[in-house]
Amino acid sequence: MNNKNWNNRKMKDGLLRSLIYLSTGVTISILFIIIGFVLYKGLPGINVNFLTRNWEDKTTFVNVKADASKAGTDNQDYIASLGITVKEGEKNLIITKIDKKSAVHNAANLKNEAYGLKKEDIISKIGSDNTADMSYADALKLLKESGGTLRLKVVRPGGGIVPMFVSTIYIILLSLAIAGPVGISAAIYLNEYAKPGRILNSIRFAIQNLAGIPSIIYGLFGMLLFVQTLKMQYSILAGSLTLSILLLPTIISTTEEALKEIPRSYREGSYGLGATKLQTIAKIILPGALPGILVAVILSIGRIVGESAALIFTAGTIAQIPEGLVGGKSSAATLTTKMYWLIKETGDLSSASSIAVVLLILIILLNIASKMITKSFLKKTGNA
């Protein structure tokens, strides 16, 4: 009887144990499958062009001063008067090499702004002649023999993530600039000044609520208040303001944790030396809490990088480098919103996955950074 019980228990234990292993296995394999999927789909699309180019092709007319005295060298694809080497493209010429002293570095667009040509720019019109209308040899000849100021139609190929990357960084900086000071000040108030009571309760209640609101609601709110009511249009400022509210709970609670870690005796020591409360905060508490605040900042960056629902209705989905804080030219897609837009509009899962690889790398770097800060902090205080 006892033996039977014993066997029973062993079986039950074994069963539960295997369930535990199974679940852990499921969790870990999910992690591997997701990362594997992203890498498998995305890695082939990652190359120098993807990382360094604009998203859209850009067509510009430029004026270049050709040095006629150097014209007429025999070297086949080399255009001495401009100091560039070209190759044959599809009905156009592609710049493959540019001399150091080449005149095309000083090219200017029609508004007379500097627009230096780069490698891989495509020349599709020389003066008034389309390269599509002539053979490569003729186009080459035409270029070689032209002197004086030359007007070229240049297409700079896109397919890269630079605008989204820059926009993401802008939005990170802007959001942190808004939410950082507010969040840290709020944490200081909660930890150093507030006394139990109705104000403290309502602030805590509000923060807990903010943390639970889904980002699509933030998106709705941001669109209504910033984009429409305050007339900011789709812009990085509207996006950053929306994100700032979304970040507040993270920043406040992480900073508060850090402030709590500062021993009471530090404060008492400071007061004992005659320092005021503000001096104590500025010179003792904040420096001590710096690692915690840094972690709060890193966590916030992680959230901004991953956010999309709150941004599509506030910052928009245009792949361009924003040229202002508000208004028509300030709409910008971050990496995540572009990724979403790619899947939704074009079904292009491969390019989307290439962006995902970049995002994953960013997230991993942020995770490592916050780990390292926490670790070095623990070592310093001897709690390791």
Add this chain to the structure above:
Amino acid sequence: MMSKKVSNQNKAGKAVEYTEVLFRVIFLLSALVSVLSVVAIIVFVFAKGLKPFFGKDAYSFLQFITGLKWDPNKNLFGILYMIVGSLFATLGAIVLGVPIGLLTAVFIAELAPKKLVSVIKPGIELLAGIPSVIYGAFGLGVIVPLINKISPTGQGQSLLAVICVLTIMVLPTIISLSESSIRAVPKSYREASYGLGASKIQTIFQAVVPAARSGILTATVLGIGRAIGETMAVMMIAGNNIGGLPTSIFSKVRPLTTNIAMEMSYASGRHQDMLFATGVILFTFIMVINFTLIRLTKRLGNEGPLR
């Protein structure tokens, strides 16, 4: 001479006092920003979302929440099937996610050797940090094609796909919160259990997990909140049909969140108001969840060692 010095000191003292007060006010105002934000969010979203149900030419609220078809072109705005879709998807994610998450947490907190923990834990933190769009892409690239193979309806975008992706997305939350509450259970509980002759597994399931149950409950509620509020990943894989209750796990669904996100970019007038009204319903769900959560964490705070 003497008196002058004193008055100077007084002046300096006053200046110090003045900045002290000034900063105190600044800190207080900063803290009040969050209160203001919550109020503003509620006021703005509700004001816009409730507009279509009042005044001349009002849309019946009853028709709105019991309607089974969403067709803005025909002035049909029914969201009952979306509410049902959202609830089913969330329920499914919790039913699958909580056991898997809890057992994984048990493994990390109780069974795994330290070295293994130092590998698994960062992995789970990474899982928590992955942007939801990536989960959506993963769902679209892996889960939807798989379901497509077994689905009788001949399409992969379905309730099942949503449940799978949401399960994955709630896992990190559930694992990390459950793990820390399991770790917080005092050692004496385990020792007492061993002392009574229980095995390790018995101790875990009869003593440790029950003692950590409020932390696990909090994790579950947080998971529900995350699942019901998730938008981007779900939008890519739900199918987003314009009407009809889901009849099986292979049916297309259209959760509340995706209804808003899909059409907001081009909606205007009543259509836009109705999307905000969808937001109001979603918000109401979230507030119920938030209140539950705040209650729970308050109780946890009073209970002592469990976080």
